Amino acid sequence: MISDAFTLSRIDLLGWVDTLRAQFDIFGPVMKRRGQAVFERLNKAQDMALDYCSTMTSPRSLIYPPRQSLFTIDRKIGHYETLVPKRGKETIIFGIHPCDMHAITVLDRTFLGDFKDCYYRRLRDDTITVVLNCNQACDQGFCPSMETGPFLQIKDRFDLVLTAKCGDYLVEFGSQRGKDLSKRANNLRRASRKDFVEKKRVEMRARTTFIKSLDTNGLPELLMRNLDHPVYKRTADARCLGCTNCTMVCPTCYCYNVEDSTSFDLNTTTRSRHCDSCQELNFAKVHEGNFRSSRQARLRQFVTHKLATWIEQYGCFGCVGCGRCMTWCPTGIDLTEMAKEIQRDGRTEKTI
Numbered sequence: 001m002i003s004d005a006f007t008l009s010r011i012d013l014l015g016w017v018d019t020l021r022a023q024f025d026i027f028g029p030v031m032k033r034r035g036q037a038v039f040e041r042l043n044k045a046q047d048m049a050l051d052y053c054s055t056m057t058s059p060r061s062l063i064y065p066p067r068q069s070l071f072t073i074d075r076k077i078g079h080y081e082t083l084v085p086k087r088g089k090e091t092i093i094f095g096i097h098p099c100d101m102h103a104i105t106v107l108d109r110t111f112l113g114d115f116k117d118c119y120y121r122r123l124r125d126d127t128i129t130v131v132l133n134c135n136q137a138c139d140q141g142f143c144p145s146m147e148t149g150p151f152l153q154i155k156d157r158f159d160l161v162l163t164a165k166c167g168d169y170l171v172e173f174g175s176q177r178g179k180d181l182s183k184r185a186n187n188l189r190r191a192s193r194k195d196f197v198e199k200k201r202v203e204m205r206a207r208t209t210f211i212k213s214l215d216t217n218g219l220p221e222l223l224m225r226n227l228d229h230p231v232y233k234r235t236a237d238a239r240c241l242g243c244t245n246c247t248m249v250c251p252t253c254y255c256y257n258v259e260d261s262t263s264f265d266l267n268t269t270t271r272s273r274h275c276d277s278c279q280e281l282n283f284a285k286v287h288e289g290n291f292r293s294s295r296q297a298r299l300r301q302f303v304t305h306k307l308a309t310w311i312e313q314y315g316c317f318g319c320v321g322c323g324r325c326m327t328w329c330p331t332g333i334d335l336t337e338m339a340k341e342i343q344r345d346g347r348t349e350k351t352i
Contacts, residue, residue, distance in 0.1 A: 142210065
């Protein structure tokens with residue numbers, strides 16, 4: 001992280017955002033009906049709800065859309081076109097919570113690892129990320145357990161991070177691009193040691209507001225030793241609806257399906273991808289059958305992927321502790337309580 005840091009009043013912060021709207025498309029948290037915040041394009045900076053708790057869908061959808069066209073084939077003229085997304089302006093996502101920023105960097109490992117996804121990379125490169133540290137826990141959040149919050153804990157790819165404190169904001173930089181943005185702000189004051197002491201105090205106070213937690217020490221190994229634990233069947237039979245809500249709101253789920261659509265005159269075909277879910281019955285259907293035909297197996301896949309096998313794939317947990325899967329589950333299935341039950345039992349017998 002670049003060592004320079006500044007403080008900025010709330011009024012000057014909003015003025016700064018309004019100044020940036022002339023050059024950038026800015027998305028931020030806006031409060032809607034029933035007290036729900038959503039990330040949408042800002043018409044003015046004052047629309048932002050900087051004290052929001054969470055959103056149903058994470059801001060990752062601005063980088064990895066739920067539905068995306070990949071290419072078209074025009075049979076009539078023999079033309080093939082790859083539809084790599086192009087934006088008229090660079091985009092700023094303002095007010096990303098630390099857990100959601102971490103989720104985006106997790107997706108970076110998926111789409112920008114050994115294989116580079118050109119569609120994801122274009123939107124990622126064209127997006128400036130402004131993180132807003134959390135001063136209070138969400139109802140179902142447990143990000144301290146996953147080391148993803150409430151304050152930014154990573155040094156991955158982000159541009160700016162803000163901390164609200166005593167009526168103003170501490171502004172820190174994660175990239176040169178973020179530092180360049182600050183040149184448009186008025187009345188920046190260089191941060192002092194006192195500001196960082198206050199930041200630490202705010203963080204410690206925020207940590208005390210969390211009710212939910214999960215001990216992750218040795219958890220991946222324990223889960224993989226207990227693939228037949230009865231909690232999966234009991235929960236699947238009594239409560240899981242297979243509705244896919246958990247995966248649709250998860251900020252790190254990346255699975256997609258591909259479909260082709262052809263015009264009525266048969267001259268043009270477009271290939272698209274859209275978000276898919278491991279909780280959907282036909283997700284694991286292959287030529288010889290379905291290797292996750294039971295709801296129990298699909299529920300277990302979600303839990304173990306988020307809390308165990310993701311580490312082998314990408315070197316980190318697939319869960320960021322945002323709590324969305326529990327918040328938006330119609331029957332209130334709790335990922336942490338399932339893991340805790342397995343931990344309490346401490347089962348170690350060999351499983352299939």
